[in-house]
Amino acid sequence: MARIENHKYSIEEAFRECFYVVPDYQREYVWSDKEVQQLLDDINDQVDVSSDMEYFVGMILVSPGARKNQFEVIDGQQRLTTFFLLLCAMRHRFKSSPQHYQLVNELISTSYATKTGDIETSLKLDPRYENASELMKCLVEQDDVPQKVSAAVQSSGIPRFGSLDNLLNAYGTIYRYLEDNYEDEKELKKLWGFLANNVVFIQISTDVSSALKIFETINERGVGLNPMDLLKNLLFTNVKLGEFTKLKNEWKKITGPLEKGKEKPLRFLRYFLMANYKITNKDSIVREDQIYDWFVDKENAKLCGYTQEPFVFVRKIIRNVEQYLDFAEGRGNDGKSNTPMENLKKLCGGAFSLHYVLLLAVSNLPKPLFDHFVQQLESFLFYYIFTKTPTKELERSFSQWADELRAVAELTDEKEQRQKLNEFIENRFQASMTSKGKELHDALKRYTIRSMQQYRTRYLLAKLTQHVDMAYKGVKTPGSLHEYTVLEMEHILPNNPEADLRQSFTTQNPNCDYDEYKVRLGNFTLLEKPINIVASNGFFDDKKAEYKKCKHYLTSSIVELTEVGKNSSITRINEKLKPFTDWTAAGIDERQEMLAELVKDVWKTSLIEVS
Incomplete structure (x- = not known):
């Protein structure tokens, strides 16, 4: 492994002596208001503790860049970027204090002469991922309140998404935090003094390959x-x-x-x-x-x-x-x-x-x-x-x-x-499935609308209804379930019954709770919406005519079976179904058992042809 150097920096020393580049292969800025606020709160809690005590904010892992004192950030860019945005916000707040303004400004960007004698300006932190560099330059040049910075970014045509929004949001969070907690310039200068002298981190520097291996090691858990x-x-x-x-x-x-x-x-x-x-x-x-x-x-x-x-x-x-x-x-x-x-x-x-x-x-x-x-x-x-x-x-x-x-x-x-x-x-x-068969049958016999999420109950009824339609028509290959999943789930025993209907059920079924039976699987069927509206919340005798109009045989067969020929697809499915003349608790139990038996014909395995 290449030579490893480490140095303890205060925030002021780091941004005075170093240029940080966040390479485009690194993770982008992902901190939300929560992480930014937490960092600011942690520092705020320490400002008045002791003027001599250092406040350690962790380790920064870097690799030397192409220029002198330039470093690619391998680990720690979330903190470094947040501190850089903090400097930008403090600079604007120091506009009425020229000395402090100039001092902080020098930590944000600096100008230098190229080999050709031209003057170039570089930011002390330059994120190179997806338009972030352009956004950061705009933010620094604008040197204003968050609203105006955001407007300048928008007018410049720089796209805003993901990490770029995170950068602007973080600047806004920091600026508002300073306004709320350091409105007085004297207190703001005190914060600056603490940042410049007491907030420190350890910077470890080595070549990229070694830095990545260190990064892997320290994060191996x-x-x-x-x-x-x-x-x-x-x-x-x-x-x-x-x-x-x-x-x-x-x-x-x-x-x-x-x-x-x-x-x-x-x-x-x-x-x-x-x-x-x-x-x-x-x-x-x-x-x-x-x-x-x-x-x-x-x-x-x-x-x-x-x-x-x-x-x-x-x-x-x-x-x-x-x-x-x-x-x-x-x-x-x-x-x-x-x-x-x-x-x-x-x-x-x-x-x-x-x-x-x-x-x-x-x-x-x-x-x-x-x-x-x-x-x-x-x-x-x-x-x-x-x-x-x-x-x-x-x-x-x-x-x-x-x-x-x-x-x-x-x-x-x-x-x-x-x-x-x-x-x-x-x-x-x-x-x-064979080992689970009895358990499934028992679960289905007890099944109510509350047993599963409603979309699964709808799926269950849709598959059963489709299966019966296929058997009725002699169709072998199932198509889409869509035409079935859009049907209304009809309570045969109404969900919101009139008082006389509830009383009638209680009289006919003295030991059965209406509200228990209305949610049982056997009490549900699928129905086209127009028919469902007409069927309404009436007695079963009043609904029969509407159920007969349903084009899906599992529903229409509740009232009567269609007899066509002998040993036809219709007669064969009729053996699995049962019509009802009235609707009682015993009938709901019987239909629930019938549906549980149908399940065995629907959800089963088959083998694919080999030859």
């Missing part, structure tokens, strides 16, 4: 940075200095889409690892706080290959991000709209995402096999979600199953690939 930041830095230690910008641009293809899709980066990283690599610890899973430790393990580093071919590794992550986001939007492994994936999304919603581990593992399957797998996965997950099985019980299995599925996806012989996929479906999905 994730202190202050999450595993995504640490992984990024780890990759920078394995590329040449001239490739930093290239790697930064590739890395944005990972973080940018995840941020835009509002997906959690650490959750993605967990699933990426379990989907793509064999996890050899005793639990076979990687928790968020284990991600970085997993990457720096020598065997895992060799497995990933990021030390030898960092760009190949990054492109692998990029491909997985693209697939992950497609899956989250209900698209297939070809990036296009996909009915099985849309159905899976309706089942899982935003509350369940562990299945991405398996989807990423099979993402390279041919489309017919991928779609078939998704259909089987939907049935499997239905059993686990509707029995409210804890996710942690699935994590280990999914991580291990991903190893098996990767092996299937890598097969080149089509027949063998189909055979192995069928074996997986039988041994993993079907076997697990």
Whole structure:
């Protein structure tokens, strides 16, 4: 490792002697009002404690730049940038005190002669990422209150987003803090004296490669940075200095889409690892706080290959991000709209995402096999979600199953690939569903509208209604669920009954609670909105005529069955259904049992043809 130098600087000494450059490959300014306010409060609390006591604000890690006294900031730029903005705000507040104004101004920028004799001005802190340098120059040149600085930035055409907004917001927070806490010039000068003399940090300087390795070491437990930041830095230690910008641009293809899709980066990283690599610890899973430790393990580093071919590794992550986001939007492994994936999304919603581990593992399957797998996965997950099985019980299995599925996806012989996929479906999905069968049936017999999120109850009724329609019409391949999920969820026993209806139910069912039975699954059906409006909150006898008008057979069959021929698709589905002449507690129980039995026909596994 190259020579390492360290120096203790006060804020005044640092910005007088050094020029700081935040290179474009580093993390941008991410501090919010909360972090800025906390730093200011911490300093404010110390101002009156002792005029001799130093206040230590941490370590800054830098690498020497191209010019004398110029340093690239490797770690600590959030604090340095905040202190620089504090100097800018204090300078404007010192406009009525020329000496103080000039002194602080010299810490913000300075002019110097180039080799050709020209005069150039440089900021003492220059952020080089995405228009940040232009924004900072505008802020410094404007030298004004936050509102006018913001207006100047806007009129200059500098785009405002993300970190650039963070910079302007931080300047505004600092300026208002000074106004609120240091309105008196004497108190402001006291603060300046404390900053100039007492607020100190240790600056460690070495070459870029060594600095990045130090950065990795001091953050190896994730202190202050999450595993995504640490992984990024780890990759920078394995590329040449001239490739930093290239790697930064590739890395944005990972973080940018995840941020835009509002997906959690650490959750993605967990699933990426379990989907793509064999996890050899005793639990076979990687928790968020284990991600970085997993990457720096020598065997895992060799497995990933990021030390030898960092760009190949990054492109692998990029491909997985693209697939992950497609899956989250209900698209297939070809990036296009996909009915099985849309159905899976309706089942899982935003509350369940562990299945991405398996989807990423099979993402390279041919489309017919991928779609078939998704259909089987939907049935499997239905059993686990509707029995409210804890996710942690699935994590280990999914991580291990991903190893098996990767092996299937890598097969080149089509027949063998189909055979192995069928074996997986039988041994993993079907076997697990069989063991859960009784538990699911019991859960469905007790199911009420409160048992699950409403979107899942709607999904359950939509799939059942679609299945009955398909059986009625003799259709084999299900289409989109959309026409079913937009239907109204009808309370057959009304949710808000008239007093005489409630009294009638209580009289007919003396030991049954109306409010309990109105929320049971057996009391619900799907109905077109116009019909639902007409059906209203009346008695069952008054609703029968409206139910018969419904084009969906699961609803119309509540009133009567259609008899067509012998051993037809209609007569076969009729064996699973039951009409009702009146609507009692016993009838609701009976219909609930009927729906629970139908579930077995809807959510089941099938094997794909091999020959």
